[in-house]
Amino acid sequence: MVMRDVQPGQRNEAGIAAVKAELAAALGAKFQTGQSFREQHAHTTTYLPSQLPDAVVFAETVEDVKAVVKACAAHKVPVIPFGAGSSLEGQLNAPSGGISLDMTRMEKVLRVSAEDLDVTVEPGVTREALNTYLRDTGLFFPIDPGANASIGGMTSTRASGTNAVRYGTMKDNVLSLTVVTANGEEISTGTRARKSSAGYDLTRLFVGAEGTLGVITSITLKLQGIPEKIGGGVCGFPTVKAACDAVIMTIQMGIPVARIELLDAMQIKACNAYSGLTLKEQPTLFLEFHGTEETVPLQSEQFSMIAQECGGEEFHWTANAEERAALWKARHNAYWAGRALAPSLNGFSTDVCVPISKLADCVAETQADIEQNGLLAPIVGHAGDGNFHVLLLFNDKDPADIERVEGFVQRLNRRAIAMGGTCTGEHGIGQGKMSFLEEEAGPALALMRTIKQSLDPDNIFNPGKILRPAR
Amino acid sequence: MVMRDVQPGQRNEAGIAAVKAELAAALGAKFQTGQSFREQHAHTTTYLPSQLPDAVVFAETVEDVKAVVKACAAHKVPVIPFGAGSSLEGQLNAPSGGISLDMTRMEKVLRVSAEDLDVTVEPGVTREALNTYLRDTGLFFPIDPGANASIGGMTSTRASGTNAVRYGTMKDNVLSLTVVTANGEEISTGTRARKSSAGYDLTRLFVGAEGTLGVITSITLKLQGIPEKIGGGVCGFPTVKAACDAVIMTIQMGIPVARIELLDAMQIKACNAYSGLTLKEQPTLFLEFHGTEETVPLQSEQFSMIAQECGGEEFHWTANAEERAALWKARHNAYWAGRALAPSLNGFSTDVCVPISKLADCVAETQADIEQNGLLAPIVGHAGDGNFHVLLLFNDKDPADIERVEGFVQRLNRRAIAMGGTCTGEHGIGQGKMSFLEEEAGPALALMRTIKQSLDPDNIFNPGKILRPAR
CATH class of the missing domain: 3.30.465.10 (Uridine Diphospho-n-acetylenolpyruvylglucosamine Reductase; domain 3)
Structure with missing residues (x-):
């Protein structure tokens, strides 16, 4: 379903050769064509296969960037800007080849x-x-x-x-x-x-x-x-619904919560094992409050009352920096904790975002889908925004497993769109979600195409991303 | 200076006649061509002369809007969307004629x-x-x-x-x-x-x-x-600089102030006379805090300390709804209070916005400019955003007065742009600020033109606004 969009695009061989020659002469050691450089710059934190650029330029100045863009524009060759290489939907692949423009040396x-x-x-x-x-x-x-x-x-x-x-x-x-x-x-x-x-x-x-x-x-x-005081803690709930109800009430009451993260029971199991936590395996909210000596305790108490009203456990918060750091380190390592549930499998993280009133339904239906299809897939969510991630653990050498996962991803995206949400809250479209963007945007896609065509008439900037070639 | 952009544009007489005939037949009483309708729809809260549309359509449904746009697109005739008629830079004028598309009946x-x-x-x-x-x-x-x-x-x-x-x-x-x-x-x-x-x-x-x-x-x-509790009050300062320093510290400390408005001494004089206030004629901040029973007093006390540190008067706040309402009614009537300073003169309100660190300098230089040029022009500002308004009182029948005012407006806009700010924080470009947008945007203006041309190739949507015809 999504793999089909990772096809090689048309290559402008003559243009690529000309740009390589020009940039090699102009940029010296900032221009690299070695296999390892090229591989590293098409490596994405994703299940999508790599598509290597023809060369990498390590830009050091705006003038370097202009030189690359001018050369690529003159010869109609792709330019793919590269930051840290941590994007998740194949944003850095080079389906039509071209120049990966590495910006890491512009770090002032x-x-x-x-x-x-x-x-x-x-x-x-x-x-x-x-x-x-x-x-x-x-x-x-x-x-x-x-x-x-x-x-x-x-x-x-x-x-x-x-x-x-x-x-x-x-x-x-x-x-x-x-x-x-x-x-x-x-x-x-x-x-x-x-x-x-x-x-x-x-x-x-x-x-x-x-x-x-x-x-x-x-x-x-x-x-x-920087807030004068930071407090935070965890709160377990019997169901995803109960946890989401607490989130909705927190937002509705205008409590200026700084973080309110949902981890499902599977993700808690993974974090316990990976990060040495000892939490009960149940839907759990991780919270953080930013404010003053006076307001952080107030916010925490307000949340505590809400949690109890929604059937949650007692909420203990702490301003202790070490305890908080351990908690958020575990949250940030959720991906690696999830991967460690099945070290022999590959993993990829996909995200959707729905109106917050639909979050409980969307997560619950998604969990049922995971179970029905025998998938292993912990869920973490930026619950206050209605945004959540599913980490799919699967064998990327097994076509049947890939097909199962792609079917799941399609249902997940359509579920979110049908609930008035979006196919991605924060990962972007890249190559992996172009078909879902088409479903979500409908006739607005034509406007996006018009904008792309008018600002980049020769399609040199990161071609084959966001918008599929018109068929 | 700015008046020169209020020129008649080219009129497509044949197209206009065709659209009028089509829409009259299709829309019945929703289509109006009477002089009073046309005058009312080109009336803007501004010094700019009116440029009347050829007809007014009172849209009641999306289908009405589509019908108007399709007819106007087919005949390349302008469509000017009309809301409440309260825009300030000539956004509703019809320099090339066309249809004013009144949206007031779409009010569900x-x-x-x-x-x-x-x-x-x-x-x-x-x-x-x-x-x-x-x-x-x-x-x-x-x-x-x-x-x-x-x-x-x-x-x-x-x-x-x-x-x-x-x-x-x-x-x-x-x-x-x-x-x-x-x-x-x-x-x-x-x-x-x-x-x-x-x-x-x-x-x-x-x-x-x-x-x-x-x-x-x-x-x-x-x-x-709706906040559980609202508090607010006024605080006088010896200088605009002192008031702005208090604003900067308030923002920097992260006090979530809901409103922090600057009125200069002239504006206070005007409000005293018009709204029956008895404030000392000096630079003054009007404040409002939104929060809970606990946080509003805290915020108010924090501001009070800041104000004293910056040389302000003692800050008295109140949660009394009537007192607050009187204060904000006076603030909202600042325009009419200003106009009442010189009832025989016309007035127009212009705005710029600068980084908050430049607000004191920008206001002080602007006050000096007002004084040097013998203008009567009170100032009110959304100080927390670095945005302020000057209400210029002048004789719009006197070419010398118009010239003096336009010279002032030009200097004001260039001053704001030179300080890293923008020629308008909230009024928009319309017809009145097209030349300043050119100065501010520089080469980015070409991108705006490209976007306009690609989304509206026949230039039917509100032509002659934001972007001047390319020369």
């Missing part, structure tokens, strides 16, 4: 303003590096997709993660961008003003475009003050 | 979900009507641009207002839209999921497009729970 923090709570970074800065840099300012950048992704990649996939419920997604946290567009020139999509009504929202057009409309060369981000 | 609330905190409305629903409708749900829609604007119009100008500092702008509060595009068909730009990484962000493309890319036919909005 260009400016920071503590007064304005904003920062401008090059795209290769990772979220962990940024927060290390910011440590002395009392500020932090909240978006946390789990992986130590690059800010450029996070921008391009409209990433979010555990604390989007409080701080929003990349859509909400990017103030402006600079982008090298198809003519090889750099534009600025906005200003540092907190809001603007000045023309079309170009910033939001590039956020989530997965590198298909241009190459991001810098990102200006909103920052947050 | 289509659905509401208390569990998901969202609602879907037709574009003619006003923000006050929406909040009246929601009263029994415990929810409210926070965006408050002052005027009782329509939700469709607010979406199209990316509106915000006094409490954007807490709740964001329309950009942040629209979940998805339905839009009739240039082929006369309706698309949906997204789902009700709280977040999505599924393809290009079409929703944000239409938010703020001022009707130049399509006609919005429904809007799905996020809602907020």
Whole structure:
């Protein structure tokens, strides 16, 4: 079902040869064609087979980016921007070959303003590096997709993660961008003003475009003050429904919860084994509250009352930094914990997002589907957003197993779309979800095609992603 | 300077005649060509001269909208969507004639979900009507641009207002839209999921497009729970700088202030006279806090300490609903209070937005400019966003006065842009700010043109707005 979209595209052999020759001459050691470089840059944290680029350029400056885009535009050769390589839907594959444009050496923090709570970074800065840099300012950048992704990649996939419920997604946290567009020139999509009504929202057009409309060369981000106090804890529930009811009431009452994560019984089992937790194997919420000495206890008590009303266990919270760190380390290692349930199998993580009122139904139906089809697939969710992940453990050498998994993924996506949701809350479309985007967007897909065609008429930017070639 | 952009455009007389005949036959009394209808629909709260449409259609259904767009597309005739008529930069003028598409009769609330905190409305629903409708749900829609604007119009100008500092702008509060595009068909730009990484962000493309890319036919909005407790008050400062310092510290400390509005001494004088306040004529902040019985007093005390540290007067806050209502009524009447300073003069309100660290400098330089040029122009600002308004009082029959005002507006916009800000925080571009958008966007303007041309190849949607005809 989804594998069929990982087909080789048409290759422009003459153009590729010309670009390789030009860039080799112009960029010296920043240009690499070795097999290991090429393999590394098509490696994706996914079940999709790799499709290697023809060469890798390690850009160090905006001028390098312009040179690559101009050469590729002149010869109609693909350019695939590369951040940390942690995307999940085949965003970095090169179905028609071309140049992988590695941004990891563009890793400078260009400016920071503590007064304005904003920062401008090059795209290769990772979220962990940024927060290390910011440590002395009392500020932090909240978006946390789990992986130590690059800010450029996070921008391009409209990433979010555990604390989007409080701080929003990349859509909400990017103030402006600079982008090298198809003519090889750099534009600025906005200003540092907190809001603007000045023309079309170009910033939001590039956020989530997965590198298909241009190459991001810098990102200006909103920052947050480090909370005076952080508290958190876990709370078990008899059913997914009960846990989701508690989430809905928490959001409805406006408790500004910073994290509210759902782990199903299978995922708790996996975390207990992998991270040495001793939690009861039942649907469980992991919570975090950000605030002051006064507000964090208040928020925790409010949640505690809600949990009890919904049939949850008693909620114990702690401000102890070590205990909290252990908890969130276990949450962040949920993927590896899941994989460890069946070390001989491959795994891939897929996500959908539904209106929060549908979360319990969607998770319950998905669990029933998993059981009916004999799949092994723990679930974790950013419950406050209605977003959840299923980690499918399967034998990727067994066609029958692949078929079973792909059937499940199709049903999962259609279930979410039918419930008024989306086929991906944070992983993006890449190659793996192009068919589901078609189902979700319907006639709006034509508009996306028009935009792609008008901003990238020669289809050089990350071709074969988001939009399937028109049939 | 800005007046020069209010030129008549080319008129397609044959097309206009054909569209009029077709729509008169198809729509009956929903189609009107009377002078008073036409005048009313080109009337803008602005200094710009009116440019009348050739006819007005009062759409009652999506089918009516499709019929108008299809007829206008077939004959290449302008369609100008009309909401409440409260836009400020000539967004509703018809420089090339055409059809004003009045959406006020599409005023149904289509659905509401208390569990998901969202609602879907037709574009003619006003923000006050929406909040009246929601009263029994415990929810409210926070965006408050002052005027009782329509939700469709607010979406199209990316509106915000006094409490954007807490709740964001329309950009942040629209979940998805339905839009009739240039082929006369309706698309949906997204789902009700709280977040999505599924393809290009079409929703944000239409938010703020001022009707130049399509006609919005429904809007799905996020809602907020009505706060358990609301408190607020006023605080005077010796200088604009001192007031702005207090704002910056408030934001930096993460105090979730719901409103933090700056009024300069001239505006306080105007409000005292008009609304019967007795405030000292000095730079003053109006504040509001939303929270619980416990958090509102905490927030107010934290602000009080900050204000004193910055040289402000003692801050008295109140949760008394009548006192608060009187205060915010005075704030909302700031425009009329300003106008009453010189009843014989015309007035127009212009806005810019700068990074908050530049707000004090920008306001101070602007006050000096006002004084040097002998202008009468009170200032109010959404200080937490770095956004402020200048109400210019002038004789619009006196060419010298117009020239003086236009020179001032040019300097104001260039000052904001030079400080890293934008030529409009919330009023939009319309006709009045097209030249400043060119200065602000630079090479990004070409991208906006490309988008406009690809989505509206015959330039039927609100032509002559946002983008000047290429020269």
